[in-house]
Amino acid sequence: MRNTIEVLSEVSFKSVLSQSCEGITALTLLCLIDWPDRVQRQCFVKIFSDDCAIGVFNEILGYLLSKAEDLPVAPKAGVLILPDALNLN
Numbered sequence: 001m002r003n004t005i006e007v008l009s010e011v012s013f014k015s016v017l018s019q020s021c022e023g024i025t026a027l028t029l030l031c032l033i034d035w036p037d038r039v040q041r042q043c044f045v046k047i048f049s050d051d052c053a054i055g056v057f058n059e060i061l062g063y064l065l066s067k068a069e070d071l072p073v074a075p076k077a078g079v080l081i082l083p084d085a086l087n088l089n
Contacts, residue, residue, distance in 0.1 A: 005060055006036060006078035013083060017042060025055050035076060045080060 014032035022028060026046035033043045048055040056079070066073045 005063070006076065008033065008035070008078045008080045010081045010083045013080060014040065020044065025052050033078075033080065035078075041076070043074075045082075047082070
């Protein structure tokens with residue numbers, strides 16, 4: 001089993017479906033994302049502020065460790081480059 005974190009360009013981002021109220025250290029959105037396997041999926045996207053950038057590292061590490069121990073996690077994970085023009089209001 002491959003434990004790969006994919007890097008997705010901003011063209012992978014399609015739309016925001018809703019905002020989750022569960023995020024504490026990051027803005028958490030449910031979005032439509034196009035993946036390199038040509039499948040569009042609903043995915044949770046966490047947006048961290050610059051002063052909480054360690055959150056990205058923590059998410060990646062937690063995903064890889066959980067996957068390695070066969071704990072329940074999403075089948076895919078990635079780092080998404082968001083469009084500059086993304087309006088979150």
